[in-house]
Amino acid sequence: MTFARAVARIFILARRIWLIPANLVALGLAILPLLAPVLMHLGLVDAANTVYGVCGLQCHQLPGRSFFLGPYPLGVCERCISIDVAVLLAGLAYARWRRPLRFRLWTPLFLLAAMIPMAIDGGSQYLGWRESTWWLRVLTGSIYGAGLVFFFYPLLDLLLTRALVEFARAGILEPHEVALQ
Numbered sequence: 001m002t003f004a005r006a007v008a009r010i011f012i013l014a015r016r017i018w019l020i021p022a023n024l025v026a027l028g029l030a031i032l033p034l035l036a037p038v039l040m041h042l043g044l045v046d047a048a049n050t051v052y053g054v055c056g057l058q059c060h061q062l063p064g065r066s067f068f069l070g071p072y073p074l075g076v077c078e079r080c081i082s083i084d085v086a087v088l089l090a091g092l093a094y095a096r097w098r099r100p101l102r103f104r105l106w107t108p109l110f111l112l113a114a115m116i117p118m119a120i121d122g123g124s125q126y127l128g129w130r131e132s133t134w135w136l137r138v139l140t141g142s143i144y145g146a147g148l149v150f151f152f153y154p155l156l157d158l159l160l161t162r163a164l165v166e167f168a169r170a171g172i173l174e175p176h177e178v179a180l181q
Contacts (some may be wrong), residue, residue, distance in 0.1 A: 003169075011163050011164055011167065014160060015160040015161065018160070019095045019098075023091045023095060025089040026091050027088055029084040029087070029088075030081070030084040030085050030087075032049065032054065032055060033075030033076040033080070033084070034069065034074060035048075035051050035053065035075070036073075036076075037068065037069035037072030037073065039051060040072045055076050059080040061075070062077060064075040065132075065146065067081065072111055074080020078141070079122065079137040079138070080143075082139075082142045083141040083145035086142040086145025086149075089116045090150060091146065094150070095155045098157065099169060104132045110147065111147060112150070115144055117139070117144070118140035118141060121131075126136075
């Protein structure tokens with residue numbers, strides 16, 4: 001097997017399985033914020049503080065804008081947990097329906113449209129014009145999270161497919177090896 005063919009086989013494998021690690025990462029991001037209050041409840045304060053610190057890389061963690069498990073806030077705010085859960089759910093939906101639907105949403109306007117509600121809600125709250133509500137934070141975060149998936153996942157599928165087409169065009173792969181399986 002030539003080096004080029006080995007690289008092409010890696011691309012075939014990547015196109016088949018990339019959704020598994022992507023959805024596992026999304027699952028981890030959705031579960032991690034729930035872990036912090038559970039660890040606090042169990043008295044594992046150092047471990048909980050580590051989780052809160054990791055979650056703080058993503059979020060402002062203001063308690064007034066967070067859901068609580070018992071007396072402890074989640075590791076991220078309402079909007080961020082909504083983004084994480086929406087990415088997970090949209091990723092699972094994409095994995096289920098990606099072949100029949102053949103999404104074509106990777107235009108920058110689509111991503112911008114998914115960002116606008118969150119930008120308006122979060123921006124107007126940040127500027128002190130109004131106070132957002134938990135359900136608006138959940139709604140706008142969910143729209144943005146799903147928009148991220150339906151923008152980037154089809155784009156990644158397209159890029160991997162185009163790479164395989166180029167391998168076939170160069171004679172490194174057979175045309176039947178390029179078909180999405």
